[in-house]
Amino acid sequence: MRIFVVLALLLGLTTPASAAPAWVASWGSAMQTPTTSDVTGTSYTVRNTVRLTVGGSAVRVRLSNVFSSDAVAVGRVTVAPGSGTALAEKPHKVLFSGRTAVTIPRGKELVSDPVALRVKEDTDIVVSIYVSTAPATPTYHRSALQSNYVASGDHAADVAGDAFTQRVGSWYYLSEVSVAGSAVQGSVVALGDSITDGSGSTGGQHRRWTDVLARRTPLGVVNSGISGNQLLRDGTYGVAGVTRTPRDVLARAGVRTAIVLEGINDIKSTPGASFEQLRDGYRRVISLAHERGVRVLGATITPMGGYKGYTEQREAVRSAVNQWIRTSGEFDGVVDFDAAVRDPARPTWLQDAYARDDRLHLTDAGYEAMGKAVSLSLL
Secondary structure (H helix, E strand, O other), rough: OOHHHHHHHHHHOOOOOOOOOOOOEEOOOOOOOOOOOOOOOOOOEEEEEEEEOOOOEEEEEEEEEEOOOOOOOEEEEEEEEOOOOOOOOOOOOOOOOEEEEEEEEEOOOOOOOOEEEEOOOEEEEEEEEEEEOOOOOOOOEEEOOOEEEEEEEEEEOOOOOOOEEEEEEEEEOEEEEEEEOOOOOEEEEEEEHHHHHHHOOOOOOOOOOHHHHHHHHHOOOEEOOOOOOOOOOOOOOEEOOOHHHHHHOOOOOEEEEEEEEOOOHHHHHOOOHHHHHHHHHHHHHHHHHOOOOOEEEEEEEOOOOOOOOOHHHHHHHHHHHHHHHHHHHOEEEOHHHHHHEEOOEEEEEEOOOOOOOOOEOOOOHHHHHHHHOOOOOHH
16 A cells, blocks of 8 residues: 555655655653653663554654653663564664663753664664663553563663563653654654554554554554543643644654644543543644644543543533534644544444444554544645
8 A cells, every 4th residue: 555655656646845854753652750660670671562654764762751750761672673572683772872872861851963864764763771870650652562571680781571571551762763764754643542553453463553554554653642631731641732742743754734632531531621621622633733743633532431431511512623624724724533433323432443432442453443534634
């Protein structure tokens, strides 16, 4: 499918940027304040596995210490193709302004120097981060839907995986991998909550709607979803979508388009957000993106009929928000996820085949339908 999309870009059937950016985000994740941490101790190596959406001849990694309790001392970082604990080849060292070891202050992120490493789209790489002095509370992305591994001490340069005896379900300190040496015209970033984060999809199988989209387009695709996230208010699972837009969307390498799917958690919270409040929040995201020359697609909120928190009042807000997204013209385009997954006979409900038992999150089939609902011509 990607071959045909590339031909379409070359023939001008879509509207790509005039020139490919030097660096394109090939993978990314939104960092958040840990609610619980699997990683303990003051010195350890985390081996993070990530799936790339764009290939290239060089990579950079972006480390994050935004939400840790203190500075983090990083003693060594390496990168290698593959996944799991053991590596197929000797990992490549990653430097930061020519240095192997760096200290990242609390609240900051750091982008590495380029690493000459040829990588392919739709393949995994392993980023091993040796933390020589760890904060009590680390920065992470909680729901990776991917097995990652931890070893005590410095094992970032290990090829063997014997030391990595602890398996964790989160990504630690790693917020982006970007690539150079590609003709790809930029990246698409999805700002969202658990439905973008992939809650309910099969772990380790890359079945989020963003994964489906990534297989359909040659552009880089970055998932900046956080389970439990709200558009307007900070919460246990992350700062508000409006607040984190500059970091989690606009700072991505080569970003050209944002897809915004947030609001259901605002609606079902207590007190719930009003249509007017959500509208103003979307307008703020649009304004921030347009200031940076980034297009914004508004995604309609998927149904919540049958969910334990469903009320007619909340449904009225969801319906009003979706109507505004579809008709206001304030977004640069619309992705109608609601229409793609709702039950035609009960439009306030998800189709049975698409709904998890909670009637809020989706199955693999539901996320497949969402990923296919994005018109590539809008990107």
